[in-house]
Amino acid sequence: xxxxxxxxxxxxxxxxxxxxxxxxxxxxxxxxxxxxxxxxxxxxxxxxxxxxxxxxxxxxxxxxxxxxxxxxxxxxxxxxxxxxxxxxxxxxxxxxxxxxxxxxxxxxxxxxxxxxxxxxxxxxxxxxxxxxxxxxxxxxxxxxxxxxxxxxxxxxxxxxxxxxxxxxxxxxxxxxxxxxxxxxxxxxxxxxxxxxxxxxxxxxxxxxxxxxxxxxxxxxxxxxxxxxxxxxxxxxxxxxxxxxxxxxxxxxxxxxxxxxxxxxxxxxxxxxxxxxxxxxxxxxxxxxxxxxxxxxxxxxxxxxxxx
Amino acid sequence: xxxxxxxxxxxxxxxxxxxxxxxxxxxxxxxxxxxxxxxxxxxxxxxxxxxxxxxxxxxxxxxxxxxxxxxxxxxxxxxxxxxxxxxxxxxxxxxxxxxxxxxxxxxxxxxxxxxxxxxxxxxxxxxxxxxxxxxxxxxxxxxxxxxxxxxxxxxxxxxxxxxxxxxxxxxxxxxxxxxxxxxxxxxxxxxxxxxxxxxxxxxxxxxxxxxxxxxxxxxxxxxxxxxxxxxxxxxxxxxxxxxxxxxxxxxxxxxxxxxxxxxxxxxxxxxxxxxxxxxxxxxxxxxxxxxxxxxxxxxxxxxxx
Numbered sequence: 001x002x003x004x005x006x007x008x009x010x011x012x013x014x015x016x017x018x019x020x021x022x023x024x025x026x027x028x029x030x031x032x033x034x035x036x037x038x039x040x041x042x043x044x045x046x047x048x049x050x051x052x053x054x055x056x057x058x059x060x061x062x063x064x065x066x067x068x069x070x071x072x073x074x075x076x077x078x079x080x081x082x083x084x085x086x087x088x089x090x091x092x093x094x095x096x097x098x099x100x101x102x103x104x105x106x107x108x109x110x111x112x113x114x115x116x117x118x119x120x121x122x123x124x125x126x127x128x129x130x131x132x133x134x135x136x137x138x139x140x141x142x143x144x145x146x147x148x149x150x151x152x153x154x155x156x157x158x159x160x161x162x163x164x165x166x167x168x169x170x171x172x173x174x175x176x177x178x179x180x181x182x183x184x185x186x187x188x189x190x191x192x193x194x195x196x197x198x199x200x201x202x203x204x205x206x207x208x209x210x211x212x213x214x215x216x217x218x219x220x221x222x223x224x225x226x227x228x229x230x231x232x233x234x235x236x237x238x239x240x241x242x243x244x245x246x247x248x249x250x251x252x253x254x255x256x257x258x259x260x261x262x263x264x265x266x267x268x269x270x271x272x273x274x275x276x277x278x279x280x281x282x283x284x285x286x287x288x289x290x291x292x293x294x295x296x297x298x299x300x301x302x303x304x305x306x307x
Numbered sequence: 308x309x310x311x312x313x314x315x316x317x318x319x320x321x322x323x324x325x326x327x328x329x330x331x332x333x334x335x336x337x338x339x340x341x342x343x344x345x346x347x348x349x350x351x352x353x354x355x356x357x358x359x360x361x362x363x364x365x366x367x368x369x370x371x372x373x374x375x376x377x378x379x380x381x382x383x384x385x386x387x388x389x390x391x392x393x394x395x396x397x398x399x400x401x402x403x404x405x406x407x408x409x410x411x412x413x414x415x416x417x418x419x420x421x422x423x424x425x426x427x428x429x430x431x432x433x434x435x436x437x438x439x440x441x442x443x444x445x446x447x448x449x450x451x452x453x454x455x456x457x458x459x460x461x462x463x464x465x466x467x468x469x470x471x472x473x474x475x476x477x478x479x480x481x482x483x484x485x486x487x488x489x490x491x492x493x494x495x496x497x498x499x500x501x502x503x504x505x506x507x508x509x510x511x512x513x514x515x516x517x518x519x520x521x522x523x524x525x526x527x528x529x530x531x532x533x534x535x536x537x538x539x540x541x542x543x544x545x546x547x548x549x550x551x552x553x554x555x556x557x558x559x560x561x562x563x564x565x566x567x568x569x570x571x572x573x574x575x576x577x578x579x580x581x582x583x584x585x586x587x588x589x590x591x592x593x594x595x596x597x598x599x600x601x602x603x604x605x606x607x608x609x610x611x612x
Contacts, residue, residue: 019493020409024427029444115337280437284434
């Protein structure tokens with residue numbers, strides 16, 4: 001009897017695997033199978049040909065990346081942009097914490113809700129639309145320029161978008177415009193979870209508004225902030241490419257090209273698909289190492305992993 | 308309690324100053340978030356001549372809706388709307404059903420090598436082959452330049468599967484056990500018992516998936532060259548960069564013999580603004596309505612993390 005029922009259970013268990021098999025196949029096809037494409041980095045692939053018709057070059061592309069002078073220079077510029085933008089992102093990551101803290105100080109509930117709803121909307125529009133907005137407001141014929149011209153403050157239109165000046169700054173400002181309200185939501189939830197008696201007790205002891213914020217609110221947000229910080233360090237090399245792709249043009253290209261965009265630019269439109277693959281591989285490996293490192297740090301610091 | 312304590316305290320000068328500064332900063336930032344959308348909308352319905360000269364900043368003037376009629380005559384726009392709506396509906400439905408189904412199956416302890424298969428799916432969150440290998444894969448699978456490249460790769464979303472699994476594990480298992488005693492198989496249990504109780508979490512997943520699909524830009528850029536399959540976001544990007552020639556196109560197709568009316572005559576600015584509004588309007592409508600689901604999504608994610 002017992003044997004029979006285990007057998008039956010086993011059958012049922014295998015049946016369930018069969019039932020989800022199509023999805024396992026999908027997972028394999030679009031996550032594991034693409035890894036075979038790394039082999040293109042070892043060939044000199046030319047677009048319409050088959051891989052077997054292309055020359056096997058071994059580690060040539062990897063060597064090029066570190067030995068060829070012009071290539072190294074180009075990559076250095078790209079890495080500088082990547083590091084600068086990631087670093088600026090991390091440096092400004094405490095602003096949503098402040099946003100949440102001070103929004104919470106507003107006692108008027110409907111204003112608070114309105115602020116929260118409106119400031120989170122930009123997070124849900126695409127970067128293409130952000131660019132459309134940037135174009136409408138800041139192009140040479142845009143709203144800001146025509147206003148300044150009409151008021152006589154400037155004589156010629158300022159090139160906000162078609163210039164190589166302040167590219168990093170404007171990129172980080174657009175990211176903040178888009179993400180600030182949304183990133184604050186998690187901290188707002190954490191604040192609402194703080195025990196109110198803590199505040200009561202501190203008030204009885206005569207603590208003022210800023211003392212409450214500094215001694216109670218901020219410390220209770222630090223664990224959440226720490227996780228977010230670790231995650232952003234883990235994705236240090238992955239700025240994504242949408243934002244930089246839509247904003248890039250001939251004038252700002254040298255300051256806007258981050259690693260993800262560079263891989264696209266040389267792989268899909270330019271030089272070599274194989275070289276782009278080689279860079280992609282290195283990026284994946286470094287990113288994975290970063291992820292494991294921050295996970296290790298997180299385990300050490302808060303005794304809990306983040307992945 | 309809290310309100311009482313607040314009231315008892317005497318109002319101090321610094322308190323008032325703090326409030327003024329605090330409210331001002333937040334209202335300013337809120338204005339900066341809202342104004343660009345307002346600016347696009349008023350410019351798309353105002354006199355095209357005034358708007359292209361940058362005269363419409365705060366209130367619409369000489370309101371007309373000709374722009375909306377005109378842009379839909381542009382070749383490609385209505386196709387792109389159909390593509391974008393279709394991918395949003397089909398893509399969302401697929402990923403919601405797959406997440407529910409997989410999430411449920413992974414709660415079944417009797418599943419053969421359950422933890423292995425679960426990890427097999429979940430671990431895919433943490434690595435990616437990269438842009439070029441993905442492109443080659445799609446080519447190999449003959450998915451590039453088909454509508455299905457928008458749908459199929461995104462069906463299995465590990466994060467959503469985790470969310471559903473966690474949710475189902477939090478509801479009492481007696482529900483399922485009772486149905487099994489009545490002789491229901493695992494599929495019956497899923498469709499009749501579990502699926503209806505999962506609606507809150509599925510709504511959250513659906514709304515996130517829908518916004519993701521609607522906003523997606525990169526997949527068209529990489530996998531699609533056939534103009535009939537352009538998504539709205541991609542078309543917007545193209546239009547932004549060539550609005551000059553488009554304006555000429557619309558002008559010639561609509562002003563049949565008549566003297567061009569400067570109010571409704573298309574300009575690059577009017578074309579850009581109007582298409583932008585077409586793309587953003589669904590988000591502006593949907594987001595405030597479903598805000599609580601969006602917030603719930605990030606909360607569950609945070610708890611999991």
